[in-house]
Amino acid sequence: MAESIPADATHGHDVHHHAEQSFWSKYVFSTDHKMIAMQYMFTGMAMALIGGFMAYAFRMQLAFPGIEVPGYGTVTATDYNALVTNHGTIMIFWVAMPVLIAAFGNFLIPLMIGCDDMVFPKINRLSYQIFLLSAIVLISSFFVPGGGFGGGWTAYPPLSAKGEYNLTSLGSSLWLVAVALEFVAFLLGGINFVTTAMNARAPGMKMFDIPIVVWLIVVASILFMASVGPLIAGAVMLFMDQNIGTAFFDPDKGGDPVLWQHLFWFFGHPEVYVVLLPAMGITAEIMCVFARKKMFAYKTFIYTTFGTGVLSFTVWAHHQFVAGIDPRMANIFTVTTLLISIPIAEMCFIYIATLYGGSIRLTTPMLWALAFVAEFLIGGVTGIFLGASGADIYFHDTYFVLAHFHYTFFPIAIIGTFAGFTYWFPKMFGKMMNETLGKIHFWGTIIPFNGIFIPLFVLGGAGQHRRIYNYQHFPDLAGVEMQDLRVFATVSLIIMLAFQLVFFYNCFISWRKKEKDAGKNPWKANTLEWTAESPPPHGNWPELPTVYRGPYEYSVPGREEDYYPQNVPG
Amino acid sequence: MIDRYVETLSTYAKDIDNLILLIGVLVGFWFILCEVIFFYFIIHFRAKDGKRAEYISGEEKSHKRWISAPHLLVLVCDVFIVVGAVKVWYEVKQQLPEPYETVRIVGQQWAWSFVHPGADHELGTADDIKTVDELHVEVGKVYHFKLEARDVIHSFSVPVFRLKQDAIPGRVITGWFEPTGTGTYDIQCAEICGIGHGVMVARIVIESPERHAAWVAEQSPITLAAANRP
Ligand SMILES: [Cu+2]
Ligand SMILES: [Cu+2]
Numbered sequence: 199m200a201e202s203i204p205a206d207a208t209h210g211h212d213v214h215h216h217a218e219q220s221f222w223s224k225y226v227f228s229t230d231h232k233m234i235a236m237q238y239m240f241t242g243m244a245m246a247l248i249g250g251f252m253a254y255a256f257r258m259q260l261a262f263p264g265i266e267v268p269g270y271g272t273v274t275a276t277d278y279n280a281l282v283t284n285h286g287t288i289m290i291f292w293v294a295m296p297v298l299i300a301a302f303g304n305f306l307i308p309l310m311i312g313c314d315d316m317v318f319p320k321i322n323r324l325s326y327q328i329f330l331l332s333a334i335v336l337i338s339s340f341f342v343p344g345g346g347f348g349g350g351w352t353a354y355p356p357l358s359a360k361g362e363y364n365l366t367s368l369g370s371s372l373w374l375v376a377v378a379l380e381f382v383a384f385l386l387g388g389i390n391f392v393t394t395a396m397n398a399r400a401p402g403m404k405m406f407d408i409p410i411v412v413w414l415i416v417v418a419s420i421l422f423m424a425s426v427g428p429l430i431a432g433a434v435m436l437f438m439d440q441n442i443g444t445a446f447f448d449p450d451k452g453g454d455p456v457l458w459q460h461l462f463w464f465f466g467h468p469e470v471y472v473v474l475l476p477a478m479g480i481t482a483e484i485m486c487v488f489a490r491k492k493m494f495a496y497k498t499f500i501y502t503t504f505g506t507g508v509l510s511f512t513v514w515a516h517h518q519f520v521a522g523i524d525p526r527m528a529n530i531f532t533v534t535t536l537l538i539s540i541p542i543a544e545m546c547f548i549y550i551a552t553l554y555g556g557s558i559r560l561t562t563p564m565l566w567a568l569a570f571v572a573e574f575l576i577g578g579v580t581g582i583f584l585g586a587s588g589a590d591i592y593f594h595d596t597y598f599v600l601a602h603f604h605y606t607f608f609p610i611a612i613i614g615t616f617a618g619f620t621y622w623f624p625k626m627f628g629k630m631m632n633e634t635l636g637k638i639h640f641w642g643t644i645i646p647f648n649g650i651f652i653p654l655f656v657l658g659g660a661g662q663h664r665r666i667y668n669y670q671h672f673p674d675l676a677g678v679e680m681q682d683l684r685v686f687a688t689v690s691l692i693i694m695l696a697f698q699l700v701f702f703y704n705c706f707i708s709w710r711k712k713e714k715d716a717g718k719n720p721w722k723a724n725t726l727e728w729t730a731e732s733p734p735p736h737g738n739w740p741e742l743p744t745v746y747r748g749p750y751e752y753s754v755p756g757r758e759e760d761y762y763p764q765n766v767p768g
Numbered sequence: 769m770i771d772r773y774v775e776t777l778s779t780y781a782k783d784i785d786n787l788i789l790l791i792g793v794l795v796g797f798w799f800i801l802c803e804v805i806f807f808y809f810i811i812h813f814r815a816k817d818g819k820r821a822e823y824i825s826g827e828e829k830s831h832k833r834w835i836s837a838p839h840l841l842v843l844v845c846d847v848f849i850v851v852g853a854v855k856v857w858y859e860v861k862q863q864l865p866e867p868y869e870t871v872r873i874v875g876q877q878w879a880w881s882f883v884h885p886g887a888d889h890e891l892g893t894a895d896d897i898k899t900v901d902e903l904h905v906e907v908g909k910v911y912h913f914k915l916e917a918r919d920v921i922h923s924f925s926v927p928v929f930r931l932k933q934d935a936i937p938g939r940v941i942t943g944w945f946e947p948t949g950t951g952t953y954d955i956q957c958a959e960i961c962g963i964g965h966g967v968m969v970a971r972i973v974i975e976s977p978e979r980h981a982a983w984v985a986e987q988s989p990i991t992l993a994a995a996n997r998p
Contacts, residue, residue, distance in 0.1 A: 275963045350960040356937055357920040363877065363962055449938025455921060456936060489813070494826035495835065520923070522936040525861040529854050536846045543842045546802060547835040548826070553809040555822030560814070568810060575802055579795040586849050588787045588856025592770065592930040595923060595958040660773035661927030663958045667966040674774075674927065674954040753821040760820055 229319035230736050234326050235305035236626070239619075241333060242297035246612075248337075249288035250695055256281045256667075261681075261688035263668040278667035279348030280340070280366070286351030287373070290469070291380050292333055294611035298476040299384065299422070300329070302618050303391050303415045305626070309727035309734060310409045312400025312743045312765075317393045325386035332379035339372035347373035350665065352462055355447035355455050359439040371440050378433045381426050388419035400726065400765075402745035406497060407764065409725050409749040411479030413500050418475040421507050425468040432461030456522055463514035470606065471510045475503060477614030478545060481567040484621050485549060487723045488564035489556030490760050492750040494548050502548075506541040513538060519590045528587040535585030542578055546571065557753070557760070561721075562636030566617030569644050570609045577605030580655070598658025601651045608647060616643070616701070624716035627709055628732040635704040642697030649690030653683040722761045725749045729765050770930075777953070777974065778929035779946040780860050785930070787856045794845045860931070864944045867912035871903065875915075875922030875935040878964030880955060887984055897987045901970040903955065906980040907947050915941045923959035926972055932958055947974045 228234060251269075258265060259273035266272055273281065304322065308315055316322045340346040344366040349358040353374070361367025395408065395416045435446040436458065445451035447458050486493050493499065515523060515531040549571050558564070580602040583589045593599055616639075623631050662675050669675040669684070719728040726745070730738050743765040751762035769792055770776075770785050813821075824831060870891055872883035882903045886895035891914075897904075905911055915924055917935035925932040929945050957968035975983060985991060 275966050278966070279960065279963060348963065354921055354959070357960070357962060363920050365963060449936070455938070490815075490821040492823060492825055494824065495832060496825075497827060498832065498835070519857075520932045521921075521934045522939060522941055525857070528857055528861070532853050532857070533850055536850055539846060540839060540842055543798070544835055544839060547838060550802065550806050550809060551826060551831075551834055553806070553813060555824060556809070556813045557815040557819060557821040558810060558813050560810075568806075572803060572806060575799060579799045582795050582849065583788065583791050586787065586791055586853035588784060588853040588860065589791060591857070591860055591932050592784050592788070592927075594932055595925070656773075659770055661954075661956075663925060663956045665960045665965060671967050672954050672956065672969050673971075753823050755823050 227323065229315070229323045231304045231308050231316045231319070231322060232626075232734065232736075234322050235301045235303075237326050238296045238304060238329070239301035241330060242293050242301060242615075245288050245292040245296075245333060249285050249293060250698070252281045252285040252288070253691060254695060256285070257688040257691050259667060260669070261685040263670055273667065275667045276345060276348060276365070279350075279665065280346040280369070282665055283348050283351055284336070284340070284346050284373075287336070287377070289607065289611060290351070290473070291377060292336065294473040294607065295380070295384060296329060297615050298473050298480075298611065298618075299391075299415060299418060300325070300387050302411070302476055302480065302622075303387065303419070305622065306409075306727065307391055307394050307412055307415065308398070309625075309730060309738060310412050310725050310749075311395060311398060311403060312726045312739075312745060313394065313398040314737045314739070314742065316390045317398055318390050321386050322390050325383045325390070328379055328386070329383035332376045332383060335372055335379060336376035339369045339376065342368040342372065344369050352466070353436070353458075354462075355436060355439065355458050356449075359436060359447050361440075367440065371437065374433055374437050374440070378430060378437075381430055381433075384422060385426065388423045391419045392416055392423075400743050400745050403764075406500075407745055407748050409479075410482040410493060410496065410499065411476065414475040414479035414482075414503055417503050417507050418472045421468045421475075421510065422472045425465045425472075425511065428461045429465035432458055456518070459518050459521055460514070463517045464511070466517065467514045468507070468510045471506060473610050474606070475507075477570065477610040477617075478503075480614050480618040480621070481549070481570045482552075483723075483725070484563050484567035484617055485552055486750045486752060487621075487721050488559045488561055488567070489553050490559075490752045491552050491554075491556040492752055494551040494554070496748070496750060499545060499548050502541045502544050506538065506545075509534065509538050509541065513585075516585050516587075516590070519587050520594050532585060532587045536582065538585075539578075539582060546575060546578070562631070562633055562640060563617050563621035565637065565640045566613055566620060569640070570613045570617060573605060573613060573644075573647070574609040577602060577607075577609065580605060593658065595664050596658040597654045597662045597664060600664055601654040601658055604651050604654075608651075612643070612647075616640075621721070622727075623705075623708070624720045625727055625730075625732050625734070628714035628716050629708050629711050630716050630720060631708045632704050635700055639697055639700040639704060642700060643694055646690040646694035646697070650687045650694065653687045657683055719763075722759075724751060724761050724763050726764055729763060775928045775949070775951070775953070776930075777947055777949045777951070778926075778931065779948060780856070781928070781930040781948075783856050783859060787852045790852050791849055794849060798842065798845070861943070864912065864942065865910050865946075867944065868906075868909040870912040870914060871905070872914045873903070873916070873924055873935070874918060875924065875957060875961070875968075876918035877920065877962050878957070878968040880922075880924070880957070880968070880970040882970075884984070884987075886988055895988050895990050897984065897989065899987075903970065903972045904980065904983055905947055905972065905974055906977055907950050907974050908977075910944060910946045912942055912944050915943065920961050921959050922957045922961050922968070925956040925958035926953065927956070928953045928972075934959055950974045950976055 255267050255270040258267040347370040349364050357363050438444040445453040447453045447455045512534040516535045519528045716732045745764045753760045754762050869885050869889050874881045882899045884897040885891045886897050915935045917937045922935045933943050952973050955970040955972050
């Protein structure tokens with residue numbers, strides 16, 4: 199990556215000059231959106247390895263209770279709670295968020311709207327630095343006396359509020375501080391995304407010439423910024439309850455523990471859409487390119503995301519049907535929750551309709567994008583059982599819930615990431631990935647993924663409740679058939695984790711290749727990032743592009759080529 | 769679907785199972801329909817030499833029909849599900865029938881303790897029977913429970929009843945159940961409550977009227993005190 203082009207006179211603003219940089223200013227204290235994107239990407243992937251290792255440790259304990267887990271040791275009840283808590287926390291806040299929003303947002307927004315960098319590059323750098331600090335604080339919480347926090351990723355007080363109840367007072371406080379820092383980092387990032395996408399577009403790019411993924415990242419950033427306030431307030435209150443003896447959530451002194459749940463889920467439900475929307479955007483980009491199709495009903499899709507975003511603020515109490523809220527409230531939240539099925543179904547219909555009449559090429563990124571739709575559908579339809587209050591009485595806090603949200607979050611955070619990463623890898627590094635290895639990795643991930651979570655739906659249906667380190671203590675759950683399902687899920691997980699080596703090997707050999715074989719536009723795509731060099735130099739283009747049309751003009755009748763880049767005049 | 773794995777032992781368990789079945793059928797229909805069309809398109813529209821993709825904006829009315837018509841059908845399904853869900857919810861959580869007896873249930877780290885009203889069917893009298901991790905009830909009778917938590921949030925869950933209710937410190941939450949068959953089954957704590965959450969198991973013993981009367985007589989503090997007298 200040594201071929202930064204010299205600063206060019208065509209740049210409108212001279213805040214940052216794109217000259218040759220030292221190692222430190224290029225890789226560590228960079229303000230280049232692409233470098234910050236890579237920092238987020240690889241920090242997120244490293245955290246995913248930690249979160250995946252945690253899953254390995256606790257799934258081994260579930261399948262073979264009391265076993266000495268190779269590479270970990272014995273999983274005690276305390277360890278188990280800390281592992282499941284931090285697995286959830288890490289995968290959502292330190293993997294899905296940094297990779298989908300921050301990494302792809304940073305990499306794609308300036309490149310896809312045709313500008314040279316984020317509007318506030320220094321705020322962008324600060325955002326990553328705070329994020330890195332938050333990750334360090336979280337990891338350090340595992341090593342303090344008492345160990346990491348083990349009260350569940352939702353951190354319900356009074357358990358999370360008092361050391362005498364959770365036995366990890368320092369770990370709980372550090373966990374909370376880490377989460378709060380992480381939110382600050384993404385608030386800073388979100389400001390940048392929205393401002394850049396709205397104000398720094400290339401000449402000629404109208405609102406409805408913006409690629410879907412950029413739209414969706416912007417909507418997601420707005421959702422995040424609008425929902426996170428109550429939770430940051432809640433986190434401050436909980437921190438004070440923990441450390442200076444306030445009693446916001448302490449019923450003995452007039453507080454209310456359920457208040458936390460409202461603050462948490464008011465953020466927590468929109469948060470699902472915060473990570474879902476970027477993944478949906480990535481999928482849409484890839485499907486259009488590899489089906490050589492115009493996005494079906496592009497504007498409707500965007501309006502639908504607005505609708506989903508607004509509705510997502512009205513459904514939070516579906517997490518609390520049996521949590522002691524006024525039972526009449528459940529009826530209202532059942533209605534709002536089921537209403538959300540309409541925009542989500544619409545988005546799925548649009549994906550399917552986009553394939554109609556296409557000329558589909560099953561490349562590795564396309565396989566991931568298609569798998570996203572196929573698997574996310576399972577997550578979507580199983581959510582209906584949980585949004586319907588009467589059925590949720592039974593399913594709440596069972597493995598059915600767990601399997602449901604893994605069928606949403608896994609497609610989002612893992613499938614969506616692999617789709618985007620394999621699709622934009624040529625742009626990021628200038629080299630093509632190996633397709634055969636890519637497909638081996640794809641099937642080696644998708645098949646075991648279903649092998650993990652389909653048995654867990656069954657276990658949840660059979661009444662297995664969550665966060666139990668050894669089901670042999672429960673006579674009705676100790677049967678051989680149920681244990682066999684647990685073993686099956688664990689074995690599937692190990693197979694899936696093993697296949698990730700193929701991915702890292704593929705990245706490594708592709709990155710090590712001598713010649714840059716990608717060229718500017720290996721997939722023959724329309725959007726602006728494919729008009730820059732691969733990888734794009736600091737500043738992205740010697741001369742910023744001008745936009746003449748929408749992003750999905752594929753297979754336009756009467757044109758010889760089946761694509762029509764946004765920057766080509768005519 | 770659920771009764772294949774867990775017995776159905778309360779008056780409302782069947783209704784919850786039927787609701788789950790209704791949802792299963794409706795969403796199952798959409799799920800299979802979507803996946804079939806999706807995979808059909810993937811196979812049917814594979815790239816072929818010399819064949820170009822079609823150019824369809826999807827913005828015209830004749831195109832949009834294909835997504836707006838299924839929409840209406842989704843909405844109709846939603847209405848069915850909402851009505852079913854609210855009906856069941858109302859039965860289980862909102863409209864409590866007159867009780868035969870009321871029991872007190874207290875969750876604490878990491879045990880369930882129960883107070884049975886004893887032979888006089890009244891809580892708060894001398895013949896109340898206190899137990900830990902074992903709840904005795906009589907089949908075919910309506911019970912109310914008063915659910916409390918002493919320290920952190922727990923969740924009282926009896927899968928064979930399809931019943932779940934969080935226990936919140938500082939509150940007393942009332943609920944109900946009517947067992948329809950005898951046997952001994954798990955009571956879970958379904959909400960993480962600290963390091964002992966994984967061993968917070970109790971059992972519910974559903975007895976015939978005779979056996980239950982015998983148990984009450986045997987466990988009554990008054991009889992026990994008499995037996996201990998020298
Ligand atoms: Cu939700
Ligand atoms: Cu518990």
